[in-house]
Amino acid sequence: MLNVSHVGAQSKAKQPVYQDTPFWQDYAVKYYLSKDQSIDLNATYADRNGNVLLFGSTGTLLPHDGQFLYPGSIIKDTKYRTSAPKKMAALTSYQNQFVLLDDKAILSHAFAGSIYSKHELPKANQVVGGKDFAFLISDGSSLHWVKDSKTLFKGNLSGDQVLDLKYQASSQTYFILGKHGVYTFSPSSLSISKLYAGGPLAAFDIAEKSSKVYLGMSDGYAVLDASTKQVGEKQQKLPWTEITAIKVIGDKVWFGSTKGAFALKKDGKFDYYNGERWLPSNVVKHIAEGPKNSVLITTSAGLGQICFKKMTLHEKAVFYDEQVRKRHIRNGFNASLDGMQKGNLSTGYLADSDNDGLWTSMYLGGEIFRYAVTKDPEALQNCRESLDAMERLYKLTPVPGFPARSFERRGFISSLSDPERWQPSPDPEWDFKSTTSSDEVIGHIFAFGAMAELVDDPDLKKRSIVLIDTLMSHILKNDMYLIDFDGKPTMWGKWNPKYVNSFPTNVGDRKLNSSNITAMLQTAYHFTKKEKYKQKAFELLTKYGYYENLMRPFSVLGRAGKDADAHAQNMSDGWNHSDDEMYYVGYWGLYRYAFNDTLKANFKKSILDHWQIERPEKEGAWNIFTALTGTKQFDLNEAAWYLKEHPLDMIDWAIQNSHRKDIVKIPDNFRRQTTQEVLPPDEKPIMRHNANQFNMDRNGGNGLSEHSAGDIWLLPYWLGRYLGVISGPKN
Template sequence: MKKILLSVLWLIPLLPAIRAQAQQPVHYDKPFEQEHSIKYEWSQAGQPLVAAAADRNGKIQVVAGSGLLHPNDGEFLFPGNLIADNSYRFMKDKAIKRVLQYDGQLVYLSDKVVFSNAWAGKLYVEHGLKNAALFDGGQDFQFMVSDGKSLHFIKDSQTLWKGSLKSDEVIGVRYQKNANAFWILGKSTLHVFSPASRSLSQVFKGANFTSFDVAPAKNRVIIGTSDGYIAYNISTGEQDGPVNKRLPWTEINSVAQIGEKTWFGTTRGAFALRKDGKFDYYNGERWILDNNVRSVSPGPENSVLLLTPNGLTRLVFRKWTLQEKAAFYDRQVRSRHIRNGFNSTLSGMQKGNVNTGYLDDSDNDGLWTSMYLGGEAFRYSVTRDPEALENCRESLDAMERLYSINPVPGFPARSFERTGHMKELSDPERWQRSAHPDWDWKSTTSSDEAIGHIFVFGVLAELIDDEDIRSRSITLIDTLMNHIISNNMYLIDFDGKPTQWGKWHPDYVNSFPVSVGDRKLNSSNIVAMLQTAYHFTKKEKYKAKAFELMHKNGYFENLMRPMETIGKTADADELSKVLSDGWNHSDDEMYFLGYWGLYRYAFNDTLKTHYKKAIIDHFEAERPEKEGLWNIFTALTGTNDFDLK
């Protein structure tokens, strides 16, 4: 569906022109927040990663068993790695156990001291715990340090208080600034320490605690466990309800309050609890290097750092407009998805590294390129960007060659590729030799390719004010539709037989029960295609055939049939059962691409009114998905009732 997205995003600015038909809601392109991940791999599995932090300058450091690390390279979709941080040479001999951000600066815990390179290096506080592993900073450079057994409250190399948790092990320390209090988590107890009175009090007891953080705005302490989390109410001193287990995953490793969200690192990814009570869940290599998230911490520039055994993931929350997002996708397509002018899939990537992939062929090279080309046409129509126009020319060249690369008049190939590699291509049995010595072409073209072609050729002919592009597009519309009409409403392949899916003849279309979607779909598509052909060529044969199919062969009734009638068909032939086995979004894609020509190029206003009803009926069935293509192509009818969010 990403290929559709680019087309739709560039179509949005056309809505004001459409709105002239009626007072429709309008999209105002305001920045919105969307996240992406940047990954930094760690290859030394024997050296565990302990903690990550960032200072106010954006510098990120990671504590590992081998010393300090920092990110190297890395950007969205281009993984970097973690390497030794040698930027300050004299940190190498420090046995650093943990790092945190304090007052915007990086502060370190070693086996001897709490120290920093900020504040002219003046922070240097001995703590007296050889195996110190946990700490946090309070007001005026006071720190609470623990080795899991003992607790030392220190300042200026003085130990102001010593203590421990009776019959429990310290696993976490957090400072609450607005209360001037240190919270201490054990495996089964929660304590609070008052720096003012230098007293430690147990306030809560439970079991299987793993991590925690303080949520001051909620006046809660959030305690992660091996099976859910507990919300401890600071005001009442009581637990809020039962353990929360209705979560994306309940085995919690880490808790962090970052801004208004409470973050949880688990053994199966990370998730954030939002203000509205819903979760944002990040799981799998699309988002993180591995799912065992051991630590969550705030990162620079509105980001979140997720530490796992295999490295560091930085979730970046960026604000951008839809136009900026469309431009981003366009750059992405141009840099790595153009093959012979087609919009192609990048396959064979290793762990999402786009530099390791290759451009692959597809059954639907023509369809995907049609949608991409439509997007560039919309872009040019709105922005007049010469780059968009050049992109249109390049992809139109590829689409046009689909018709000349094979020997069948008016027949579009699915794709073409350099000769000598059929066995390496998908469906090698479908590939045929071309008359050209260096090229092969793919046969068996289907109806989804055909509707994609007619859709985009119509868009180009209507919206692009370049006479060469316009005339070539109209010629291609005429070429394909003449082939279909001349061959009794079939796509006829090199072997003289109809392709498996290129069939619009009534004997085929009306052979399906009315509940099978292909009966409605093929009727809707072919009427749209014939209307488009007539609109641009004014050849009466296209108009006559459309009315013949609609009135003599029931295609109008077919295309107007409500979506609620489409479903499984038990008492039918095997093909009908297969086609009605489940909802097919590929069919939805074909419907909505066809609606461009069905509605915009309707023969008369009466038909246009009926078509609008059919389109809106389909939209209502799809509406819960909030898909951009369904919404915007429905808006083309002038209705006020569609979604902009």
């Protein structure tokens, strides 16, 4: 369990603080039809007891054994043996109980079985209940109003086809959806009136205490005022316009479509549910209110139950902590679960990665901040185990001070990613991955520095400082290069002025490498007090222009000119969001361990300059990292939005958004921003912090892997707690 008895050690009273009160967290429980079930599903309802019943071409069905992240199945309903011989044609909900329609009667197993109202429409397939157990039924052509086995009215829509039936208790009126109009049936006058002519229509609903009738079409929806018979402008700025179902639930209007479901909120924006993170299929057939703050969405492949649960950010952190510890620790590293079978968490394997060291550094950073806030012994043990893995990255290579990207037991290189990069370790039981890059190195220094400062365990503190000194001594000894097993610099481990200053001033790597190496040298000096680090830093800052490089405004950065070499042009063909990750984890050492107050003040200006260009992404980690400077403005609300909106389901499901009509796309640009406004995390593919938050789609690889929340979510949350800009839970 996470201990929350302590407050953030770095709380700044003048900075805004997000109060961690409960919010509505959504997640999905899915139930799939099996491949051998040839069933056309058309509706699902819940009763007052929390039971859920589906209806399809074979009759009534039940959801079976589903829970979050562990999908269930759909099985035949055999609860009432007396129903077996009946030719069931429809299901509805009446007074929060299930009511069925067969070829002879309207019936229910609720109400002590007292409802058995015979009718005269043998092919009836639609039913809705009104006042005093009176029901309107239809076979798509005729309409009968039935009560107590008496047909009190017979009629039709004069050439129109009946698609759906609704009843509004507040007006005691039945509403009828035709393909080309909306009609009402009045029990008092026993007459049908046309309310609206138009279409073709596909779906509709009316709120209980409103005159608004929502009309769904193949190209959008419109709102009809039943009291004035006036229809509003057709709405087409939607996630998708081919509407198949509509349901008003609470203060939201839910729409089903052929590309997922979406809910219209009070602010006029939509919550979009696309892909198998939420639904068995994107083809929605029916929407209904479910039990316990849930919404039941029937699709062509099964049932998606969208659940809403009150949760604080701290409770979300507890959930993610369990996710990481149970499924994402490989040899002590923070790892992904790959090779899964369509989201099945019992399948797959813990995968190696180019960035095992970086992802683990970021997870370790989060656990360091967690321990600093809570003094939780579980957090301390997590820190210890992560540091053990990080330390072995140095011990398993033949080059002193050179850290591997990863390591694995001997004999499995052919099954690992990038097998050509793996080398035998001096330890005969292990192999290590070479070609370590600068993003790994800055991640190491960030985590080791945070541990050396904030963890009060003498052994961990000492080992962290030794690792800082070991790595930085290697870099200084080798003329500001990271030297691999073959005696050559790695592709990206280069901080030598000859390399850094070879880039034109507007190419980002010149600024990035200058910023990172300054942070690394400051961190090394801060904890070792060895003058060689300070001297080298000032040599680079002054003699070789690294200060000017790192202070250069981000607005200057762009594509290299035509006269630049191929490497510079390749490195500046567009914004690299991995650079953002390297900058920000480096800012911990750049700002916090600055050599003097003047540098610290100027480094703050550079960090805030970076934050300004990042603001459109609403990236939770970068907003919270910016808060370490003490600034009052760091988009706290957007950071909280990122943390709240992040999906609990971290599986890589296929997600589609580029077809949406409710987003404004912008022309291609250097920053690779695709839309005017970034989408919420739970509507996009799962992304690490080195990804472009404006990426909208994930094609293929549906449900084949699960990301760890360790680096993606727990790092920004616990950093926010440590900095005091996120409060403890306020239940």
